[in-house]
Amino acid sequence: MTLTAPEHTAAAPQTPPAPEVPAREAYRDLLAQLMPGNERLVCLDSDTGLFNGVDFATATDRYLNLGIAEQNLMGVAAAMARDGRIPFVNTMAAFASSRAVEAVKLDIALNNLPVRIMATHAGLSAGHLGSTHHCLEDLAAMRLLPNLTVLVPADATQVREMIHQTSRIAGPVYFRMGRHATPALPETAPPLSVGRAQKLRTGQDLLLVATGPHPVALALEAADDLDRHGITATVLNMHTIKPFDTPGLLAAAQGIRGVITIEEHWRSGGLGSLTAETLSGTIHPPQVTRIGVADHFVSGNGNQQHLLEQAGITKDAVLSAAWQFMR
Incomplete structure (x- = not known):
């Protein structure tokens, strides 16, 4: 079955989680x-x-x-x-x-x-x-x-x-750590264990791997939108970059169509590179799309949300990558 992305995705209105302290x-x-x-x-x-x-x-x-x-x-x-x-x-x-x-x-x-x-x-x-x-x-x-x-x-x-x-x-x-207060993770999130990826959602089609408050929130929001179109995604909060949970990543990547990494970092060297390095050692590595800051400095001053959007670290970027895999 060939899937095409909807021109306009009407998300159901949701009440965002209350911010915690920074x-x-x-x-x-x-x-x-x-x-x-x-x-x-x-x-x-x-x-x-x-x-x-x-x-x-x-x-x-x-x-x-x-x-x-x-x-x-x-x-x-x-x-x-x-x-x-x-x-x-x-x-x-x-x-x-x-x-x-x-x-x-x-x-x-x-x-x-x-x-x-x-x-x-x-x-x-x-x-x-x-x-x-x-x-x-x-x-x-x-x-x-x-x-x-x-x-x-x-x-x-x-x-x-x-x-x-x-x-x-x-x-x-x-x-x-960042500077500002950010939304808390869902109350249903499993307990944190340093060195092990935190699986926030389980799906069959795609794997979203994120690190940091805003990228993790974007991954969860994108997974919700995809679910309304019959596409399920596993969401991993990679809170531990080193030691990296290689077994957890490999297990989550089994049988999926593609991997999308999301980070508030340059695309090179961070979570996206680490994920690609890890998956490259498998027999049939899945394709990885990295969402982060491209190879340039983010110019100008502004609040964090404005600069994230300017850098392309958005829910729409995650959804666009997801639809490319599903096509």
Whole structure:
């Protein structure tokens, strides 16, 4: 049967989920709660303002603002980790993954130290500050470093759960967070487990693989629209970029017509590349369409939603790719 895309898809009106607090604020509040009860925990800030007015109670002396000096920040974190501490390093993703990447590589990853790099304003969430603060390269940079766990929570609840689960990881962890509040995942979502893909929906025709709050939301919305036309899609929230859930991806890709990846990142190097690399090792790899930012800088200033649309990271882009596979 040949399927053709409808010229106009009339989606049933839905009430969007209520936004939670931003993931970065959820992390901040949880850390402030945990530090008084665990003397190993240290918060190292880079003058971001996120912790202004936060009450650390008896742990106040373990909050240190090192100023806008991200390379030094990573070096200090490594030294404190070597001395038995667990530093939570707070900085913008654009600086953690580019300006300070040598220190992350040589001081932290090489020595496999328990530093938690809490990278905020990732993707296009700092769009109001222009291209200098866009971060579209961090997944590519960080997933290449040995010993480093790379996580992308899809909402505030997930960042809280990830912090608890990674307390058992002896090496470094990179957390990728945005700036604003985002919709919570559906209440029916299965429990999060670091290192395993979260299957949010099961289908037979297509596989949508997404990472990050907005891409995951787009994947779910697109799957709903496709379902109304008799097309079913599996939706995976790939919240763990490293270690990547290769068995989970391969199992979900069995028998489908195509794979669509969605990410707030350059198409090269991130989730799309990782998915294609993984599937290329199979006997009959499915075709992969990558939705992300093309090989150019996103010009101009604007809010995150405007820049996502400008970059083509939209539900319509997902649906267009889906209809191409179904034809």
